[in-house]
Amino acid sequence: MSKLKEESSAPICNSISLLHSNYKWEDAPDEEKYSQCVHCGMCLEACPTYQETGLEAHSPRGRVYLIKSVAEGKMDLNEFFANPVDTCLDCRACETACPANVQVGALVEEARGQLHKAYPPKGISGMVNKLFLHHLFPHPRRMQLLHYLLKFYQKSGLRNLTHRTQLLRILPKHLMDMEKALPSLSSPPALSSHPERLSAIGPRRAKVAVLTGCVMDVVYSDINDATIRVLRQNGCEVWIPQAQRCCGALHVHAGDRNMAKKLARLNIEAFLSEEVDAIIINAAGCGSTLKEYDELLKSDPEFKERAAEFAHKISDISQFLIKLGLILPEGSLDLTVTYHDACHLAHAQNIREEPRKLLESIPGLRIVTLPDSDRCCGSAGIYNITHPEMANALLTRKLDDIPSGCDAVAMGNPGCMMQFQTGIVRQGRAEQIVHTIQLLDWAYRKESPDEQMQKG
């Protein structure tokens, strides 16, 4: 616990080469990165916030231009800068579109780091921020407790009571909708309920470590169960390091880089303490952050190299199974599904084919194309809580795109799943929201999908 204690705020950075820069802290947006942008504009239509607003400052190249303008001293680190930087979904769609590989996501995260130092979150939002990002997410035991509290809330009749008494009306509408969409929690968190080591089923083909995640393990621990089963089914010896922590993705997104770095160091120590073939993650958002630990810790001489080694070992479950060579499932699923590309899989990790290949391997499954499947659904970490209006606009467009006749929508990220679920419940629709790996798991288990979906 002491390892997580707040360090005193970092000193003013003296490595900033630009004399007039209005960035005063370490980890300032990297000149190497923004000078790669030639302002061609190929990113514009890829950006969900530009599509909605048409504002240059809310486009990727506009954000990069402002980030550069602050570095050049043309603009202050004020609310006019914070607004476009904060409204970025960090979905990385622009990075797919960018001809010059400009790392817009990393630049925005670095800019948020500066804003976080300049304006530490205060008041109620500051307290909520601190509660979640400092006192909850970094602590696995507290997250597990949260799971049981939520479960108690759902099972004890308390949830019914709050619904009947309309007690939740004190919450903003979008949070009420999210509460209604919260899936019923079935299995206990995987991190504490599974043995630390599980043997492979059949001949051993690889040894992997599994990162169980925060939201994933609190809300969707059944997906972690499915992931572990599928890995074992594919001949993997599974190790679930007990010293693992939250990946820090939400902290990076919020600009809280100090806490993100602390978590990164703890994870590197936990996972590199043993030799494994791969470190498996089933949440796109976590995966992309984990793969960028080397970037996060680039100025930490002690951890830099190990961060690169760690990042190199991270593999999304779909990516890993395809690379390993999937043992084809035999159970048939009589379902029509469509697949949504989570931004942090498609844009941040360039993983598009692998999840589709997994789905195609399932006998009986009918796959239909989701138009614009890699456009952000509006979840974007906690964006749907901080920017409900934009998040809802994107969600509505996403739901409108779901082809008729689908039984389920598959995806690879818990944030997207909660966002979709919120929309599905709000609109009274029937589609099931599933993780790709769940479908595969059901096929392996040859169970009736209907029965599984009831549970889901």
Place this chain on the structure above:
Amino acid sequence: MNTDVKKKFIQSMISLLGKAAVLHQYEELVAYECDGYTIHKGLPSVVLFPANTEQVASAVKYMAEHQIPFIPRGAGTGLSGGATALNGEVLISLVRMNKLISVDYKNRRAVVQPGFVNLKLSTSISSEGYYYAPDPSSQSTCTIGGNVGENAGGAHCLKYGVTTNHVLGLEVVLANGEIVRFGGMPDTPGYDLVGFFTGSEGTMGIVTEITVRILKKPQGIKTVLALFEDVAEASQAVSDIIAAGIIPAALEMMDRIAIEGVESGNYPVGYPQDIGAVLIVEVDGIEAGLQDQIDHVVAVCQQYRIREVRQAANMQERASWWANRKTAFGAMGTISPDYLVQDGVIPRSTLPQVLARVDEISRKYGLRIANVFHAGDGNLHPLILFDSRIDGDAEKAVQAGSEVLKVCADVGGSITGEHGVGVEKMEDMRYIFTEEEIEAQLKVRDVLNPNHLCNPDKIFPKPARCVEVKRYLI
């Protein structure tokens, strides 16, 4: 604009267009300092986002009455600074007028608002078997209104013609705020005002609705890639292909430095870095006979030293070649922090000679120049690579660019093929027009834009300031 006038103007615009459609704080304007051309910058005093023609007209009417200069702006992907507010003009952004109004398949035309994105037209009508032919490389983000302003071209304009060949009718808000309509049918009697407006770079009024021609998708498309050891031989092959009577849909070329850029960019094809040039040749039309044309193209290429020549195995491979080519400009960001792209046009046969001159200019200024061409129609895009952080580099790039255009003009070509003159090439207009010819054109402009409020100080050099303009930088 003085402070009082500005304050009143902002108030009036807010009441006309709504608060969310008027930007005026310094920080909100910074991102509008430039478009795709970044050498000259200027902060607009206000940016407006009208939602319909009537709003454009009422805003323009106010500005005409109060003598406030203004500039229309599309997606801001222009490459000659046409939408840059050099003197604090008001920008009228048309991105919120982005609807596809109607499609008439029987008569093969579509009506769009100016902010409608070029590629979206093709994707919207693709399922019916139609497409919109002009395909500037920025087509995934640029707007059709902007295309009309610049008379945009693209890779496939060799066979199908540029924007002006596809615009049937326009609705325009004139500089005094009056709404007028031109054309509507092919070859309307009287003066060709649609043609006149197309390519006028926003100096005649603001286009608020466009009727365009749509085409049936060709039955077949075949694409060939040829890797040449030598760039001069590749240029010669281009002339040979056309001389053989083949009219390719597209005939594109990139030289070694351009290849270095695209290969380190986001859409690499895997071109060897030591070849002289790559040529992409595409033919389309009725399936029968296409293979013959391709075989002919291959035979022409094989007369030269080529590393490889091959046909795209499938549409996916073709798409990867085009994604690589169409992102070539932006990809230069990976090998240089800034570039200046030129847009010279030359007679095809002079290609080898002009390339040799461009190479000399590159060495003279000590700046690398990557060459990307619409080779088929002799449209060169030398990308002059520079670093604006180094003192004097931008000036050198501008001078080198100007010299390249001089070379183009000297061999009987022109200074722009599709990017427009904007602020960038105003002075270079003198390479192809005499003082009298420029005067004559200004008189035409004065008929519709008498007070120079509509995109002032663009396209034409000011007679008295011709020398200073060159030095007017950053």
